[in-house]
Amino acid sequence: MRESLRRASVPARRQLITRLLRNASLAVLGLAGGAVAVKRRRLLREGKCLNQGGCRDCGVFGDCGLPRALSTRSVLARIRDGQ
Amino acid sequence: MTRLARITAFIVALLVPCLSALGELRFPPPEFESGYRFPEMAPLPVARPALYEYIDAALLVVALLLASYLILRRRSRRAIFGLMILALFYFGFVRDGCICPIGAIQNVTLTVFDSTYAIPLAAAAFFVIPLVFTLFCGRVFCGAVCPLGAIQDAVLIHPVRVPRWLESGLRLLAYTYLGAAVLFAAIGSAFLICRYDPFVGFFRLNGNWNILVLGVSLLVIGLFVGRPYCRFLCPYGVILRQLSRLSKRRVTITPSECIKCRLCEDACPFGAIREPTEDWPEGEYKIAKRRLTLFLLLLPVLVAAGGWAGYSLKERLARVHPRVRTAERVYLEETGQVTGTTNASDAFRTTGQTSEALYKEATEIRGQFAVGGAWLGVFIGFVAGGKLMALSVRRRRTEYEADPASCLACGRCYKYCPKEHERRKKTREAVGGR
Numbered sequence: 001m002r003e004s005l006r007r008a009s010v011p012a013r014r015q016l017i018t019r020l021l022r023n024a025s026l027a028v029l030g031l032a033g034g035a036v037a038v039k040r041r042r043l044l045r046e047g048k049c050l051n052q053g054g055c056r057d058c059g060v061f062g063d064c065g066l067p068r069a070l071s072t073r074s075v076l077a078r079i080r081d082g083q
Numbered sequence: 084m085t086r087l088a089r090i091t092a093f094i095v096a097l098l099v100p101c102l103s104a105l106g107e108l109r110f111p112p113p114e115f116e117s118g119y120r121f122p123e124m125a126p127l128p129v130a131r132p133a134l135y136e137y138i139d140a141a142l143l144v145v146a147l148l149l150a151s152y153l154i155l156r157r158r159s160r161r162a163i164f165g166l167m168i169l170a171l172f173y174f175g176f177v178r179d180g181c182i183c184p185i186g187a188i189q190n191v192t193l194t195v196f197d198s199t200y201a202i203p204l205a206a207a208a209f210f211v212i213p214l215v216f217t218l219f220c221g222r223v224f225c226g227a228v229c230p231l232g233a234i235q236d237a238v239l240i241h242p243v244r245v246p247r248w249l250e251s252g253l254r255l256l257a258y259t260y261l262g263a264a265v266l267f268a269a270i271g272s273a274f275l276i277c278r279y280d281p282f283v284g285f286f287r288l289n290g291n292w293n294i295l296v297l298g299v300s301l302l303v304i305g306l307f308v309g310r311p312y313c314r315f316l317c318p319y320g321v322i323l324r325q326l327s328r329l330s331k332r333r334v335t336i337t338p339s340e341c342i343k344c345r346l347c348e349d350a351c352p353f354g355a356i357r358e359p360t361e362d363w364p365e366g367e368y369k370i371a372k373r374r375l376t377l378f379l380l381l382l383p384v385l386v387a388a389g390g391w392a393g394y395s396l397k398e399r400l401a402r403v404h405p406r407v408r409t410a411e412r413v414y415l416e417e418t419g420q421v422t423g424t425t426n427a428s429d430a431f432r433t434t435g436q437t438s439e440a441l442y443k444e445a446t447e448i449r450g451q452f453a454v455g456g457a458w459l460g461v462f463i464g465f466v467a468g469g470k471l472m473a474l475s476v477r478r479r480r481t482e483y484e485a486d487p488a489s490c491l492a493c494g495r496c497y498k499y500c501p502k503e504h505e506r507r508k509k510t511r512e513a514v515g516g517r
Contacts, residue, residue, distance in 0.1 A: 010479075018328075018329050021329050022218050022329040022330075022331065025214075025218055025326060025329060026215070026218060029211055029214060029215060032191075032211070033207065033211055036194060036201075036202055036204075036207050039194065039201060040201045040202075040204070043199070043201045048199055048201070050201045
């Protein structure tokens with residue numbers, strides 16, 4: 001009786017551990033994703049370039065106040081004005 | 084046309100455009116006297132607007148949802164293969180194989196270790212999304228979405244069985260590759276996975292000759308050994324392997340009760356089907372227990388040996404870093420041990436930085452490699468010890484099962500199961516009778 005109880009509880013115990021680990025992994029992935037987003041916002045606030053210096057296709061180029069972006073915008077404006 | 088002829092035609096069609104890598108540029112670059120050499124790697128793809136990257140991430144989610152449905156619900160190898168070819172076309176050839184989750188490991192590492200680096204959101208999404216799907220549905224990414232897996236799966240014509248001990252040993256390469264890729268990315272030396280991606284040259288129809296040869300070699304091996312890169316080298320596969328052990332749903336060979344007909348036993352080209360186990364005889368059990376104790380005692384020795392070996396390799400590892408190479412060259416030039424200069428040493432002198440500052444920087448990088456190399460060795464020692472211990476542990480199985488870690492969710496085993504045929508027949512009848 002005791003032996004069969006022990007055997008029966010093995011899959012249940014394994015399932016519980018698996019579920020715990022799965023939820024822990026999901027939590028880690030979620031936290032890591034959140035940390036990445038927070039880091040991006042922090043770097044942006046500190047005036048660091050998020051696109052490794054390349055303004056082309058940069059999502060924040062329009063509002064970026066970094067020197068490279070400012071000079072790129074002024075060049076683009078001059079081109080647009082035909083100067 | 085036989086299957087072999089069709090596959091040969093497919094490989095030739097795939098490889099012929101790569102011959103353009105040998106072609107000369109129509110307007111070759113001028114030959115400067117500096118002796119500048121172009122970097123020996125596949126050219127980077129053209130930058131794409133951020134919106135496209137979000138569309139790609141959305142398409143990845145759609146492809147994974149579809150893959151999960153086809154693998155776990157529809158259970159159709161033909162449909163899985165169709166999706167795999169579509170994924171190869173889009174994520175491989177259209178998107179030039181970039182960004183891929185495998186390479187994104189390095190972006191994630193860099194964002195952890197470099198406080199000034201922000202990972203592109205698309206790279207983060209490509210890294211995380213397949214992991215989340217693996218936690219719920221097993222390795223559906225490997226089965227039907229990964230372009231690197233698809234290109235190898237498409238050429239597999241005559242699979243041979245790799246002994247389990249050899250497979251387990253060879254898999255250590257993937258762990259080593261993962262550890263090395265993380266180490267080099269963390270120190271900011273190189274993105275190893277991208278540099279040595281064997282198939283990216285095919286996707287971009289261009290690239291370094293040596294890497295193209297490596298890719299072709301893997302495809303030739305892949306004619307007989309199922310997906311050699313995925314099984315023995317893929318660093319992302321190592322992570323997916325561990326997470327798939329925790330997956331909520333996974334591939335089951337039979338849709339109902341297993342009748343142990345053994346028809347599926349040879350169906351899997353990746354050796355992922357595990358046979359039912361019997362209770363160990365008392366004598367064998369005792370031997371296994373003793374062996375496990377021995378390996379447990381051996382584990383710290385392996386970890387320490389690995390750490391020491393990794394630490395001893397610090398000089399060689401550090402030489403991969405361009406600053407260390409430049410420092411060594413500048414030192415040789417300044418002490419008169421070599422004549423002439425290189426592009427790197429000339430470029431360094433134009434910066435106006437002092438040699439001492441460069442040497443100090445190189446020493447710091449060597450120190451980082453000493454610590455990182457030791458950790459890499461510890462990791463490899465730990466994995467090797469774990470693999471040895473796994474030999475002495477036997478999980479009880481009452482029927483034929485796909486090992487969740489090794490199963491690449493290709494769906495080949497479905498068509499071998501008589502119970503699956505029965506299910507399909509019933510489904511057809513139910514649909515026909517409606």
